[in-house]
Amino acid sequence: MDGSTTYYVEFDAEPAPGSEHAGTIKDAKTHVWVVDDDASAVLHRAKTYLLKHGWIVVRVVEGPRPTTFEQQRDLGRDIQWGLAQRFGISVALVPQP
Secondary structure, three states: OOOOEEEEEEEEEEEOOOOOOOOOOOOEEEEEEEEEOOHHHHHHHHHHHHHHOOEEEEEEEEEEEEOOHHHHHHOOOHHHHHHHHHHOEEEEEEEOO
């Protein structure tokens, strides 16, 4: 992943029918960091990852946009940014009331 760009995307998502969260969580703000050479592939990778883990994207709130460690550190999201560097993708779900 050396030389790749880290992109940030925010989604509104809801549990997929039959997922472990269906019936217990209505929806969630979903923050995703994806490391990729191809900006056009970021949305597909993020949505596919979320679906694999039981979440359906309802809408794109922000992004994808390139981001840096410094930008994410200033927002308190440096750990998630770092996990994306290690694994290629990182997700933080925030259940909504």
